[in-house]
Amino acid sequence: MSPLAPLGFFAHPPLAAGDFESISTVTVGAGGASSVSFSSIPSTFKHLQIRAIMKASDSIYMSFNSDTTNSNYYSHWLTGQGSSASASSFAGRLAPVIMAGTGASGFSAVIWDVLDYADANKYKTVRVLTGHDQNGSGEVGLTSMLWKSTSATTQIDIAPVSGSSISQYSSFALYGIRGE
């Protein structure tokens, strides 16, 4: 059986060493963090994936290459809230992540896929699987985000909207996925 490629498709041939590489990892220590950043991202991969668990005191912004112009971003959300499904969209840097609050017992789990992140001919699309459950509350979502820039992605920043903190034990791992 061929192993599963990180983006959810069966790959032929099997992944070789170096096809899915760890680039950088950030784990938030005691006291929390005001932001998490991945910088100097090499352009040698085809796609990026960030795998995370996190809590924060607010919703979070996500920005690329320090671009904080809200009109350059758009997101779509399809979520399940336990009693009903919901669809929505937002203009701006609001990261399409379902966030567990700092007082929650369970962390949010997030998998971001940034497709063709270094392609100078395309705007950048982010696909997200995200959710948290708190045994009686919680939400799960399939979301996406657009960054309207053809620049290669060299930096990704994640920070709470209100300027507060990302909780201790939150962990973010950036991976690069090679194409042929």
Place this chain on the structure above:
Amino acid sequence: MASTYEPIATTTLGSAVASYTFSSIPGTYTDLIMVVSAKLTSGGATNHYYTLNSDTGSNYSYTRLYGTGSSAGSGRGSNTTNIFGGDITSTEPLADIVQFNNYANTSTYKTILIRNNPVTSTVHAIVSLWRNTAAITSITATTPSSTFAVGSTFTLYGIKAA
């Protein structure tokens, strides 16, 4: 170069079983991904589920998002005895991709994400919580009303962050 994304174990069933377990999972990775392609030996659609570290207590919960082909909806289970997996049938194979981020972290409860699609019924996204800070060392897949058919496959991958 050491591989970041490694197969840990895989099996293709040579005989039907009611449950399948990955045991003795090493704690040396950052995340686990389990891929299940399975169908029932016989019978109509029924639930399948997962348990961790042989824990069958009421220590799980979930929130799910689904589409049936005619509508979208959401549901929830609290104080459940397992991770809800949704329907599995004896006709088309179910495809489960189960993500266990930071599975060996002993400071946090475990949040599990599932994408699956029992073809004849729904497309699904599920988030589940296991209220235990223990590292995950075993994962058991179970179908209570039938058996996993011959040819069903279960594969576990480990992802190691820098």
